[in-house]
Amino acid sequence: MSSQSDVRFTDFKSDKQPTWCPGCGDFGTMNGMMKGLAETGNDPDNTFVVAGIGCSGKIGTYMHSYALHGVHGRALPVGTGVKMARPDIEVMVAGGDGDGYSIGSGHFVHAVRRNVDMSYVVMDNRIYGLTKGQASPTSRSDFETSTTPEGPKQPPVNPLALALASGATFIAQSFASDALRHQEIIQEAIEHDGFGFVNVFSPCVTFNDVDTYDYFRDSLVDLQEDEDHDATNYEDAKEVILDADKEYQGIMYQDENSVPYHEQHGVTEDMSEIPDGAPEDAMDLVREFY
Amino acid sequence: MAEDLNWAVGGEAGDGIDSTGKIFAQALSRAGRHVFTSKDFASRIRGGYTAYKIRTSVDQVQSVVDRLDILVALTQRTIDENLDELHEGSAIIYDGERSWEADIPDDAAAVDVPLKSLAEDAGGAIMRNIVALGAACEITSFDVEYLDEALEKRFGGKGSKIVENNKEAARLGQEYVQENYDLDLGYDLETTDNDYVLLNGNEAIGMGALAAGCRFYAGYPITPATSIMEYLTGRIEDYGGHVVQAEDELSAINMALGAARSGARSMTATSGAGIDLMTETFGLVATSETPLVITDVQRSGPSTGMPTKQEQGDLNMALYGGHGEVPRFIVTPTSISECFWKTVEAFNLAEKYQTPVFLVSDLAMSVTEQTFEPETFDMDDVEIDRGKLVDEDEVEEWLDSQGRFRAHAVTDDGVSPRAIPGTTEGAHMSTGLEHDELGRRTEEQDERVQQVDKRSRKVETAKEQEEWDYREFGDADADNLVISWGSNEGALIEALEYLEDDGIDVRIISVPYIFPRPDLSDEIDAADDTIVVECNATGQFADVIEHDVLTRVKRINKYTGVRFKADELADEIADKLSQEVPAQ
Numbered sequence: 001m002s003s004q005s006d007v008r009f010t011d012f013k014s015d016k017q018p019t020w021c022p023g024c025g026d027f028g029t030m031n032g033m034m035k036g037l038a039e040t041g042n043d044p045d046n047t048f049v050v051a052g053i054g055c056s057g058k059i060g061t062y063m064h065s066y067a068l069h070g071v072h073g074r075a076l077p078v079g080t081g082v083k084m085a086r087p088d089i090e091v092m093v094a095g096g097d098g099d100g101y102s103i104g105s106g107h108f109v110h111a112v113r114r115n116v117d118m119s120y121v122v123m124d125n126r127i128y129g130l131t132k133g134q135a136s137p138t139s140r141s142d143f144e145t146s147t148t149p150e151g152p153k154q155p156p157v158n159p160l161a162l163a164l165a166s167g168a169t170f171i172a173q174s175f176a177s178d179a180l181r182h183q184e185i186i187q188e189a190i191e192h193d194g195f196g197f198v199n200v201f202s203p204c205v206t207f208n209d210v211d212t213y214d215y216f217r218d219s220l221v222d223l224q225e226d227e228d229h230d231a232t233n234y235e236d237a238k239e240v241i242l243d244a245d246k247e248y249q250g251i252m253y254q255d256e257n258s259v260p261y262h263e264q265h266g267v268t269e270d271m272s273e274i275p276d277g278a279p280e281d282a283m284d285l286v287r288e289f290y
Numbered sequence: 291m292a293e294d295l296n297w298a299v300g301g302e303a304g305d306g307i308d309s310t311g312k313i314f315a316q317a318l319s320r321a322g323r324h325v326f327t328s329k330d331f332a333s334r335i336r337g338g339y340t341a342y343k344i345r346t347s348v349d350q351v352q353s354v355v356d357r358l359d360i361l362v363a364l365t366q367r368t369i370d371e372n373l374d375e376l377h378e379g380s381a382i383i384y385d386g387e388r389s390w391e392a393d394i395p396d397d398a399a400a401v402d403v404p405l406k407s408l409a410e411d412a413g414g415a416i417m418r419n420i421v422a423l424g425a426a427c428e429i430t431s432f433d434v435e436y437l438d439e440a441l442e443k444r445f446g447g448k449g450s451k452i453v454e455n456n457k458e459a460a461r462l463g464q465e466y467v468q469e470n471y472d473l474d475l476g477y478d479l480e481t482t483d484n485d486y487v488l489l490n491g492n493e494a495i496g497m498g499a500l501a502a503g504c505r506f507y508a509g510y511p512i513t514p515a516t517s518i519m520e521y522l523t524g525r526i527e528d529y530g531g532h533v534v535q536a537e538d539e540l541s542a543i544n545m546a547l548g549a550a551r552s553g554a555r556s557m558t559a560t561s562g563a564g565i566d567l568m569t570e571t572f573g574l575v576a577t578s579e580t581p582l583v584i585t586d587v588q589r590s591g592p593s594t595g596m597p598t599k600q601e602q603g604d605l606n607m608a609l610y611g612g613h614g615e616v617p618r619f620i621v622t623p624t625s626i627s628e629c630f631w632k633t634v635e636a637f638n639l640a641e642k643y644q645t646p647v648f649l650v651s652d653l654a655m656s657v658t659e660q661t662f663e664p665e666t667f668d669m670d671d672v673e674i675d676r677g678k679l680v681d682e683d684e685v686e687e688w689l690d691s692q693g694r695f696r697a698h699a700v701t702d703d704g705v706s707p708r709a710i711p712g713t714t715e716g717a718h719m720s721t722g723l724e725h726d727e728l729g730r731r732t733e734e735q736d737e738r739v740q741q742v743d744k745r746s747r748k749v750e751t752a753k754e755q756e757e758w759d760y761r762e763f764g765d766a767d768a769d770n771l772v773i774s775w776g777s778n779e780g781a782l783i784e785a786l787e788y789l790e791d792d793g794i795d796v797r798i799i800s801v802p803y804i805f806p807r808p809d810l811s812d813e814i815d816a817a818d819d820t821i822v823v824e825c826n827a828t829g830q831f832a833d834v835i836e837h838d839v840l841t842r843v844k845r846i847n848k849y850t851g852v853r854f855k856a857d858e859l860a861d862e863i864a865d866k867l868s869q870e871v872p873a874q
Contacts, residue, residue: 014719015692016730044717048552060719061730066711067719068551068578070544071571077508077541081548081556082711084532085506089552089711110537269530272553272710274503278672279529285497286667289487290320 009038012047014064020055021129025202025213028176029123030059032200033092036186037065042090049092050079052099055130056123056202059094073104076111076120083118085271087262090190091118098128101137101157108159112166112195117260119189119196122159123176125204126211133207143210159199160241160252169194169258171237172251175216176202181224181249188251194258201247216247223250232256293347295430295477296357298372299419300341301364303334309444310362310419311342312659314426315488316440318346319661321433322482326351326780327490327659328853330371333513333597339367348480352625352660352780353856359477360429361398362422366390379475383425385418399473401425408462413455420456424463432479434464487664491629491655491777494667495585496521498633499557501672504583505531506549506556508542513597514656515559515587539567543584547575550582551720553679553710555637559585561653562604563594569611572646576616577745578720579698579706581640581647581677583633588652588776590851599851600654602776605830608648609805615742617749619647620804624761624779626660627667632802634672639756642677643748644708650804652825654853655777680707685715694718696727700740704747753806760808761800768795770867771817773810773843775801775831778823781854788860796863804834811839821846821866825853842871 012034020026037047044065051060053072060067066089070078079093100108100122111120127145128134135148138159142151163171170192174182182200189196201216223229223240229250230236237253240246262268299310308329315325323346330341343358345351358375361368362383369382369392376382378397386392386402394400403425405418412421420441427434441456467473489497496518499507507526509519523533531554536542542558550556560568565586575582588604590596608620619639623632629651636647680688688696688707697718699706706727709716723731724738732738761779764772764786774782779800789796799813814820814835820843822832827849836843844866848854 014730045714046712047717048711049719050548060721064717065719066551066717068548069719069721069723070547071574071722074540074544074571077536077544078548078551080534080541081506081508081545081550082552083548084534084545085549085554085556086552086711106537107541110541265532266527267532269505271505271531271549271555272712274505274555274674276674278501278669279503282501282669282672283664285500285525286487286664286669289489289493290485290664 007038007043009035011044012037012063012065014062016061018062019058021206023205024055025125025176025204026055026059026123028179028182029121029200029202030062032174032176032179032182032186033094033121034063035183036190037090037092039187040190046088047090047092048082049094050075050082052095052104054096054099054128056094056096056099073099073102074107075099076104076107079118080111080114080116083116084262084267087268088270092190093118093120095122097122097124097126097136097138101159105137105157109162109166112163112168112197114261115169115194115258117194117262119186119198121186122199123202124159124199125202125208126156127204127208129204129207140210158241163197164237164241164253168197168253169255170196171241171253172198173249174198174200175220175249176200177213177216178249181222185251192254192258194260219247220249221246223248223252294345294351295347295359295479296343296345296355297360297426298341298343298358299362299422300330300339300368300371302337303332303340304336305364306419307340307342310423311344313437313440313444314423315344315659316443317436318344319486319488320439321436321479322484322486323348323479324350324486324661325488325659326353328354329657331598339365339371341368341371346479348482353784354853355855355857360426362426366393369394381429381473381475383422399475401429401467401471401473403463403466405463408466409459412459412462417456417459420459421463424460425467427460428464428467429473429475430477430479433481434460436481485664486661488659488661489626490517490657490659491623491626491651492517492587493521494626494629495559495633495649495651497667498630499637500525500529501669502555502634502637503674504555504557504637505529506546506554507531507533508536508545508549508558509560510536510539510542510564512561512564514589514653515561515564515585517656518559518585518587539564540570543568543571543575546582547571547580550580555641557583557585559587561587561589562591562607565604565607565611572612572618573614573616574722575646576618577722579644579745581644583636583640583647583649585649585651587656588650596851598653600652600825600853601849601851602652602825603830604650605804608650609834617645617745618805619643619645619752620650621647622650622775622802622804623655624776624800624802626655626658627662628802629655630667638673638675639752641679642675642705643752644677644705645748650776652777678705678707680709680713680716682714685709685713689715690728694728697729698725698727698741698744700727700744703751704744705751749806758803758806758808761802763798763800765795765797768797769818770794770796771799771813771820772796772823772863773799773801773820773835774823775804776824778825778854781856781859782823784856785860785863788857789863792864794864794867809838810835814839814841814843819867819871820844821863823854823859825849844869844871
């Protein structure tokens with residue numbers, strides 16, 4: 001395995017050229033993920049990336065590491081299994097707003113609760129891009145699409161609030177175009193002792209003409225510049241997360257006392273290693289049935 | 291075969307029926323007697339009717355029969371439910387002081403024991419079932435000291451006072467019958483010096499998983515599979531493993547998949563309704579070539595069906611479930627001891643052929659306890675084969691010209707090298723998309739065909755390299771052939787004896803592999819008559835066999851929710867043999 005100093009972020013890049021639309025936010029999101037992984041001392045051979053389905057799901061192909069591109073909505077359970085079996089492996093789960101907050105929303109709640117020591121990066125473009133422009137769970141209620149001609153007429157999911165309500169220990173939001181801040185936030189999520197959740201504004205330049213680069217550039221408030229915001233304070237976190245009038249970037253919440261799943265449950269072994277036959281004391285298992 | 295005794299305790303759910311029955315079964319096992327148990331139970335926590343039945347003999351027993359000799363009845367319904375099985379010479383133990391008026395059939399001996407009062411004398415009404423066990427010992431001339439041993443095992447962890455109280459309760463029951471009844475029903479439970487272990491099919495699967503090096507289990511509670519998860523919880527940790535209760539079956543199979551991809555021997559278990567959900571991910575497991583054991587403890591369907599009843603209705607789902615075409619292996623243990631060995635085998639098959647393996651059991655086996663010689667589960671015979679798992683040095687020969695690991699390399703045997711995370715130079719991706727050798731998406735026609743063929747070739751390789759034998763019983767030269775899969779084997783073996791008495795010779799073939807499966811063409815050709823026995827309505831295995839051999843077979847199907855009984859099966863076989871073969 002390479003030592004930390006040898007690893008460059010390009011080592012996490014595969015030779016496959018992305019087929020994302022030119023200008024897609026996912027380019028920036030992925031760059032931040034690769035840089036974050038390299039900067040935190042990981043290398044491709046000890047990293048496992050799990051990707052869901054959708055434009056975001058293609059990331060496993062464009063990055064280089066151990067990876068599984070799975071079934072729609074189930075990326076988090078896969079990452080959970082990888083990390084439990086191999087606590088020594090860095091696990092990063094990536095997906096989109098459809099994958100994470102619609103078909104996979106049940107898993108999101110429980111992955112948050114479990115607090116497995118991995119990071120979860122959601123490329124939130126507030127649209128279904130790969131299926132060519134239908135409403136997503138984070139689309140605005142008046143956002144007109146091919147399947148919602150008058151808008152979904154239902155409030156968007158607030159993933160940060162969902163995470164907070166589920167007992168999250170790390171909640172952050174970043175913007176794919178703010179490369180430096182995005183990377184910093186991803187790094188914090190990787191280094192967090194527990195489930196590091198980052199919702200990334202990753203604009204879709206083809207199908208979303210509302211939540212655009214310009215929109216986020218103009219409206220984003222960076223919590224780093226807000227001296228009153230204390231990320232370790234639950235009430236502060238609640239305030240910004242439930243603030244429907246603003247779009248925030250930064251770390252909303254970090255529980256300093258987070259105890260990750262493997263510590264809670266004593267899951268520390270490398271489960272890939274097993275003896276050549278039954279365990280030495282296996283006849284004891286039989287004798288239990290006397 | 292030696293004389294058998296059929297014993298049962300029944301009451302409402304919540305009456306402690308299960309633990310009472312288990313204690314008596316353990317006492318019989320401690321006395322060197324063979325035991326085969328069955329349960330009547332419903333999907334409810336309280337009320338209704340539930341019973342725990344024991345058949346015991348000094349010879350091995352592996353089926354239930356339509357006869358009940360001793361019945362401990364805590365409710366009238368317990369008696370009513372079993373009227374057909376009671377006979378002249380049966381004894382019914384009940385508590386006449388309880389509020390219900392016992393209506394005892396005329397030909398059975400009514401043994402009225404004040405269970406509650408005597409239990410209170412021993413230290414608490416909660417022990418009334420133990421008083422009944424003491425009474426049962428007296429009626430069957432069974433040394434109450436064996437019951438003491440079982441009570442120590444059951445209550446030892448709760449302190450000596452509880453154990454002593456229970457022993458006292460048993461004594462009071464025994465003495466009450468001794469002093470108040472002069473029964474001579476002829477029951478005399480012989481004992482032997484043999485040491486047996488007593489376990490059910492789910493425990494055998496769990497133990498098999500541990501023996502085979504399973505380190506990760508993810509599951510979602512569902513009857514009748516949950517007890518596998520419960521068995522592993524608290525034991526797998528001793529080997530550095532972990533059990534996680536997922537939020538649903540979708541998650542469970544994906545967690546298990548993740549653990550398998552990171553190199554752990556991994557398993558999930560559920561019942562048919564859970565397999566429905568897991569089918570979503572099945573294709574991904576297969577096409578990403580991930581070794582995973584998926585256990586289906588079948589119960590009655592469709593939909594919620596009869597959740598606590600027996601059925602073998604999931605064979606078609608195991609064979610054909612999921613969109614697209616991808617090979618899967620299906621292993622179907624035919625007895626409780628085979629639940630252990632087939633689990634070990636399933637893990638080896640999964641890793642050798644980097645494929646999902648369905649381990650298909652059924653409710654009857656999962657709740658039935660049976661005695662075995664401990665050597666039946668000789669751990670020295672457990673072999674582990676991890677297939678083409680490559681280490682740091684071996685990775686090199688599987689890199690392409692640009693140094694990329696060929697995780698889905700097209701090989702002659704269809705099996706590719708497998709590198710797990712942490713292996714230097716082994717990093718690669720896998721996907722549910724059709725992919726090239728590197729695991730990257732492709733829609734190139736040549737690559738598509740290569741990968742489909744490669745995956746199919748694994749089956750051809752497995753057919754050549756593995757034994758896909760069936761198990762055989764009865765008269766190998768008989769003209770009458772009976773074929774079965776799953777838990778019917780025990781009842782069929784015992785049915786042989788009844789058939790022999792009627793002068794009917796039968797060859798029994800019990801099939802533990804559904805895919806790949808043994809070719810039965812010659813066996814069926816050689817027989818005058820072939821009957822396929824299974825617990826479903828449509829004859830799913832019979833269909834498969836007819837397709838294989840292009841010959842019509844006769845069918846015995848049971849879908850009442852209750853497993854076959856030996857005597858019933860013998861009658862049905864005799865009846866079928868007298869009928870015409872169905873039209874081609």
